[in-house]
Amino acid sequence: MNTPLFSINAARRASGQTIHEIALSAREAADGRPDCFVSVLSTDQIEVQVAKVEAQQAEGTELPLAGLTFCVKDNIHVAGHVSTGNCPGYGSVASKTAPVVQKAMDAGAILIGKNTMDQFATGLNGTRSPDPICRNAIDPAIIPGGSSSGSAVAVAGDICDFSFGSDTGGSGRVPAATNGIVGFKPTPGLMSGLGMVYCNRSFDVMPIFAKTVVDVARVFDVVGGADPLDPFAFAGVVHPMPETLGQNFAVPAELDYFGDADAKAAHQANLQSLTDAGATFTQIDFTPFTEAGDLVFGAALVAERLVDYGDFIERNPDAVLPPVAQAINAGRAYSARDAFEAMYRLAELKLECARILRGFDALILPTIPRLFTVAEMLADPMPLNSIMGTYTYFANPLGLSAIAVPGISRHDGMPSSICFVGPGGNDRALLQHARTFTAM
Incomplete structure (x- = not known):
């Protein structure tokens, strides 16, 4: 799958x-996609x-992202715009743009708008938002994944070249999987986390x-790096390629596919592709990873x-939507002692x-089961949403990096997705593993 840089823009x-025509077309x-965007910048704002x-x-200024179009999830701050978390009435006008967004714009990228999301980033399925809910770019009957639903669909639907979302328990990987694109979640703190709800x-x-x-790597080259002003910045060793x-x-x-035979067959085929290319696999006990995700x-x-x-x-x-309120209000049942005990266990x-994981080059999983x-x-929102995080919940609390990439097509025509997970600071190697797989 050798695709030129930023295939949307290249075409x-x-x-x-021209850049002007591309930006206005985006x-x-x-x-035209109110299901995908909470707000779109005005023509005048884009022309500026x-x-x-x-x-x-x-003037000859080097702009590595010149003329590329992008969008951001509605919980990421853009100066002059409200970050609502896709909850009308919540939030206020941001006075400053998030550093990651500003870096992209300073490199020449053109911001188009702010994306639909599972309300308050509480959900992995993409249906927890006010109407209209975001629709999958491949099959509108299938969930778009969340909570960064609009951010993924805008890229998969050829509206923007790239986008930024947020990922707590899988929101940068699950919607990438359901829409057949790449979702890269760096090591926590290896991109600035400032400027968000x-x-x-x-x-x-x-x-x-x-x-x-x-x-993805080209954007990461521009916006990546620990932010000295971010109190949660990564303080470990960043390893080169x-x-x-x-x-x-x-x-x-x-592995549990929860009854999805197509998902099982596709993941086995993806692993076989890696085996054919010389990869070796060792089975591990996944229970501690599951427990780490359950703690969050x-x-x-x-x-x-x-x-x-x-x-x-x-x-x-x-x-607030009932499933969102239920998920957030669940926190009220715990004491401060409970929180410290959970922190100790984590x-x-x-x-x-x-x-x-010591001695392995990466952990490989199906991105979604x-x-x-x-x-x-919609008929059973709480348990089915949890299923979507089976293989993603653990990565951030454990300080790991992860990237979801499209695999072979499933028998039903939908894409499969495979996830490479690596130690914190090993992002460059992880990106290369993913690039090697997609080139097979």
Whole structure:
């Protein structure tokens, strides 16, 4: 799957379109997808960005993302715009743009708008938003994945070249899987986390969505790096790309596809492709990873969501969707002691999981265990949403990096997705593993 850099933009450039025409075309497309965008920048606002880029190009300024279009999830701050978390009535006009977004714009990228999301980033399925809910770019009957639903669909639907979302328990990987694109979740703190409405501040990461791994890496080159002003910045060792890329991978001893035979067959085929290319697999006990994820969403650590949303929900109970309110209010049942006990257990699990992964080049998983239709999710929202995080919940609390990439097509025509997970700071090697797989 050798795709040129930023295939969406490349096709438009090849047709003779200028940066100005590309940006306005993207704006028009975004304006026509109210399910995908909460707000779209005005023509004047986009033309100001384009004029700045063209002036800098005329002066010879190096702009690595010149003329590329992008969008951001509605919980990421853009100066002059409200970050509502897709909850009308919540939030206020941001005075500053998030550093990651500003870096992209300073590199020449053109911001188009802010994306639909599962309300307050509480959900992995994409149906937890006011009408209209975001629709999957491939099959509108299938959930788009969440909570960064619009951010993924805007890329998969050829509206923007790349986008930024947020990822606490899988929101940068699950919607990438359901829409057949790449979703890269860096090591927590290896991109600035400032300038957001947070779900769980301790674990939130801004992922990058794009059509290819090469595109994602190009954006990461611009916006990546620990922010010295971010109190949650990564303080570990950032490893360069190794000269030789190993192929010794860990896989869970048992996998549950929750009855989706197509998902099972596709993942086995993806693993066979890696085997044919020389990869070796060793089965590991996945139980500690599952427990780490459960601590964030099924224990006292869930109370962290009350920091940004708790007071609003208490004052405005009818303004929040019932599944979202239920998920956030669950934190009220825990004590401070419960939270500390959960933190202690998580620290133990970090050591245990690091020991399990020591010596492996990456952990390989199906990004999601199965697909659900919108109708299925709406009929049983709480348990089915949890299923979507089976293989994603653990990564951020354990400080790991992860990237979801499209695999072979399933028998039903939907894409499969495989996820490479690596130690914190090993993002470059992880990107290369993913790029090697997509080139098979």
